[in-house]
Amino acid sequence: MCLTRTNESALIRFVNLKGGVIIIKENPYRNLFHLEPDCGLLNDPNGLIQFQGRYYFFHQWNRFSLDHGYKEWGAFTSSDLNHWDHLGSAVLPDSKEDSDGAYSGSAIEHDNKMYLFYTGNTKNSGIRKTYQRMAYSSNGYTFIKSEKVIETPSGFTEHHRDPKVWQSNGIWWMIVGAQTIDQVGAINLFSSTDLEDWKYEGVFYSAQTLDQMCECPDYFQLGDAEILVVCPQKRTSLLNGNENISSYAGYLVGAFEKNNKCFRPESDIMLIDEGFDFYAPQSFTDEKNRRILVGWMSRMDEAEEKDCPTTAFNYLHCLTIPRELFWENSRLYQRPLEELKSLRKKRITLTKANAKLLSDSGAYELDIQLVNQTTPFEISMNNGNTVIQFDGKSKLVISRLNWVSGQREIKELHIPNLFEIQIFNDASAMEIFMNKGEKVFSMRYFCAEEKREIFYSGLQENGSIDYYSYKEEVE
Incomplete structure (x- = not known):
């Protein structure tokens, strides 16, 4: 049950109706300028976009519980990047091809419509099957799912997720995080001319440095640099359940060779953030032509999630503040947005x-x-x-x-x-x-x-x- 916020002061009071008794708790952990849910578990930022003058920060959300057993897309929206409204549910796992979770993805605008691309996760008798899916909206609130899906190419396990889409020279490109059947991290590449029908172009990038799986890929140009964002995962073997052991977020500098349909790296993987809590970043370009990045502010293990003090108030996790990206001195620089000064x-x-x-x-x-x-x-x-x-x-x-x-x-x-x-x-x-x-x-x-x-x-x-x-x- 969601607690009802009644006070926007530093110590936010919550009213919980339990057994007919009103219990008032003061929450010293409620953040002022880091986005977090009123209830449930938040994780990866999804579908960051500015659409019809408003910013949309979608996110992975379990609104029913404080675990990772359920995934849908929730949505924050703002006109100024400081004052936010939470719209509630945006994409639900309510169809055959996403019945066990609407996983992470990205957003683009085309012909005055917002398009969300995400991974539909299904399980049949414990066997995973994933689909890359699309939903579109003309108002940013109500989304219609396309019936067309992308299935996992041969040679890869069903750990195939987190589509990132962009357009270049009239062609739509999609990269998807992947794991080869030999358990090596990889990123697959697809192309389209209409956002509905997608052609598999092959492996965009794969290397042992991507460990056993690569999640949440992102690609963009920044100044004279081409950046590939990767989230390498170490996983147990297929015989031992193929479970996540550890993961981090980094980036490579290189070049997208369109003739060869692949990314050629010119650097090693470098950390995006040196801290304890940062993962699954996404970026987008706003109407001011700023490349803005947001990450999930957590690398908590199971015990840290279980004992996190915010669980007493029925919510868990937050996002980082939005950061503007720059390419200077042959490396990535990140700076807080100017909008924060108004606080x-x-x-x-x-x-x-x-x-x-x-x-x-x-x-x-x-x-x-x-x-x-x-x-x-x-x-x-x-x-x-x-x-x-x-x-x-x-x-x-x-x-x-x-x-x-x-x-x-x-x-x-x-x-x-x-x-x-x-x-x-x-x-x-x-x-x-x-x-x-x-x-x-x-x-x-x-x-x-x-x-x-x-x-x-x-x-x-x-x-x-x-x-x-x-x-x-x-x-």
Whole structure:
């Protein structure tokens, strides 16, 4: 049963009718600017698009439970990328070819219609069969499913999913994540002239570096670079159930050779996000010609999902903030959208070497400028839950308290010439952008207190920290 939101303050109150008794809970983990469901489990972002002036962020959703046993498409929509409405269900697993799940996919606009491409998942006596499907809408709310489907080509298992569609020189292209029968990750390529009938063109890309399966592929051009986004999965053998062991999101630089119908890589796989919680990103181009990327903000294991504090409020997981992509210095840069600046309500500038600040809520932004920082610098946030340490040379250590074990988890990054750290902190989500988006780090954390202590030490001369509160002032 969904809880009913009754207060949009930092601590959002929920009313739960249980046995005829009204129980009011305050939720310290409800995020202000990270999209999350009011109930159920959210995972991959799907079908990101700007259509008829509005932004649509579809997503995988189990609205009935907090597990991965059911998949449909839910939808958020916005006119400004800051204020969002949730439309509820968009694509349901209600037909023969998607009876066991409407899995991930993408969206395009053509002839004033929105087209959604997704994977229909079915199981018969435990045997999986997948279909790539299409649904279209003229208003962005009501979708009609095409009866035509794409079946899995021979030579591949039924782990064949997550279609991404784009147009180039009058031809529609589709790439689909795949697994060969030899259990090697791959991406298949299809083409069409009408979005209905698709021709299999062969393997777009496959390599041992894609592990045993490749999910959520994406392809786009950015400046003078061609980018292929991949999500390699390690899986158990077919004899042991072909279950997911681990996965991550990365990208390659290369070229789409249209004559050979394949992608030729010119780089190794590079991480998109260095953090604890990032997966299944999708990108799109908006009317301002910005390439915008959004990811699922989770790599939680089963125990972390089970004990996630938001489950007490009947929901699980969130998306990252939208990021604009740039190709600079022969690598991918990611930066928060300019629209986020409108959330700033109060500014405090700190220049002392050491200082303490009490934030009035968990929703705030920190802009840290390190000028010729050659000695150690450390900042602790969210009452010690999240910590960043820089050694003054090139080592950056980011840590959090794990909500299951209670132990501190640590990741170490190598960043020569660190000069800027920009932190977007929400009630239970943090995204860190370093050196104008050269590296990004995403993580969930859980702090039950509304007011959050921030303490830093070691800021050198000419360095500064700007704190921006996102909490509305109460008159």
